[in-house]
Amino acid sequence: MNLLEDLRWRGLISQSTDESALQEALKKPITLYIGFDPTAASLHVGNLVVLLVLRRFQLAGHNPIALVGGATGLVGDPSGRNEERTLNSNDTVAEWVSNIREQVSSFLDFDKGPNKAQVVNNLDWTSPLSAIEFLRDIGKHFSVNQMLAKDSVSSRLESGGISYTEFSYQVLQSLDFLELYRRYQCTLQLGGSDQWGNIVAGLDLIRRVEGGSGHALTIPLLTKSDGSKFGKTASGSIWLEASMTSPYAFFQYWLNTDDKDVIKFLKVFSFKSHQEISELEKAHDANPGMREAHRALARELTSLVHSSEIAERVEEAARALFGQGDLGSLDEATLAGALSELPRITIKSGESIPTWVDLLAATGVVDSKSAARRIVKEGGAYLNNAKVESEDFALQKSDFLCGKYALLRKGKRDLAAVELL
Incomplete structure (x- = not known):
């Protein structure tokens, strides 16, 4: 199965300018790129969808460029939004650009072989341009009528309007494709399906300015089977940066994937072969309760984003x-990450430590102290996995793991944490 067939099997092709022509072009190594705007201090798992497609192209022998939008990040992409973005300061965007450059570098090979990857920043060619040069040399090739017809723009006009700043985003992204075509003979741009209009505008600019041609390939925006937004939880986005989403929480996000989505997510994110995924699908269908496919997904993604050693530690946790x-x-960092997702209370050093019953009630795991006492009587009370035998049992400082944390458990699955400050 060739690369495009594999991408289609994985559900990773939405639109293409001319798939047969692209198929022919891919018989030899080509240069391609994906852009990432610094809209936060880290990429999130939604960005991982397209980033891993770029990795698949490199593994197939092609030359990947990851573009970090130091310029476009200062402007804001209107796609998928009903209101203007808040513009961040130059210093903030520069810091985020640095973070994202480092993140994308861990998914691509920059050292070996003829198709080593590159990371570029579009501020490098955008900032030297004067406003007059930009309008005369680039802007003159864009039809306002065509720009107004783009979905990202027309939807904003219908919902209340769009600023000239965000309206110009399409021109800046098109300039990126033109510059990469000029500098690196880049002939393919990948992106989410919401970027289709911007990508084909870049192809049109290459044709008008250089008389050249290229290809566009978009990837479907990933959704969950229940219609909820992929990559979001009650506590917010799932980030690739460990300080923003702990490796434990990252692992648990994948482990808790809905049964209806787990095989789809394996196809999208995993580098397992078709046969391996097919075998996991059979095992899942035969016994969903074993969660074999879920664990395979969580292990692979946590290893890919954080390292195999960290994946082993969080699974142990x-x-x-x-x-x-x-x-x-467990080391302190792994333990802290694991407990961070639980209901918790804090006790300041020097304060008296309440009883297990008081603590469990205070975390909200049970409705009342009487309910907590009943748990003790029924034999379902645990401190750090050791059974609590007495309703009056009070924690000692020696009970705090790493000198800071204690785990309360009711029955088999209801957990809470106590932190000693």
Whole structure:
């Protein structure tokens, strides 16, 4: 199966300018790119969809460029939004550009072989341009009528309007494609399906200015089977940066994938072969409760984003939280990440430490202290996975793991944390 056939099997092709022509072009190594705007301090799992497609092209022998939008990030992309973005300061965008450059560098090979990857910043060719040069040399090639007809613009006009700043985003993105075509003979741009209009505008600019041609390939925007937005939880976005989403929370996000979505997500994110995914699908259909496919997904993605060592540690932490491993063997960072997702209360150093019953009630895991006492009587009360036998049991400082954390458990699955400050 060739690259495009594989992408289609994985559900990763939405639109293409001419798929047969692209298929022919891919018989030899080509240069392609994807752009990432610095709209936050980190990429999120939604960005991972297209970033991993870029990785698939490199593994197939092609030359990938990851463009970080130091210029376009100062302007704001109107796609998929009903209101203007808040413009960030130059210093903030520059810091985010640096973060994202580092992140994308961990997914591509920059050192070996003839098709080593590159990371570029569109501020490098945009900032030297004067306004007059931009309008005369680039702007003159754009029809306002055609720009108004683009979905991202027309939807904004219908919802209340769009500023000239965001209206000009399409021109800047097109300039990127033109510059990469000139500098690196880049002939393919990848992007989310909401970027189709901007990408084909770049192809048109290449044709008008250089008399050249290229290709566009878009990737569907990923959705969950229940209609909710992919990459979002009750606590917010799932980020690739460990300080913004802990590796434990990252692992759990994939582990908690809906049964209806897990095979689809394996196809989109995993680098397992078709046969391996097919075998996981059969195992999942035969016994969904084993969650074999979910664990394979969580292990691979956590290893890819954070490292295989961290993936092993957070999986060990997940087992330990539910009494299937040794909590005391966890390092402080892994333990803190695992407990960060739980209901918790804090106790300041020097304050008296309440009883287990008081603490569990205070976390909200049970409705009242009487309910907590009943849990103790029924044998379902645990501190750090050790059974609590007395309603009056009070924690000691020695009970706090790493000198800071204690795990309360009711029954098999209801957990809460206590942090000693």
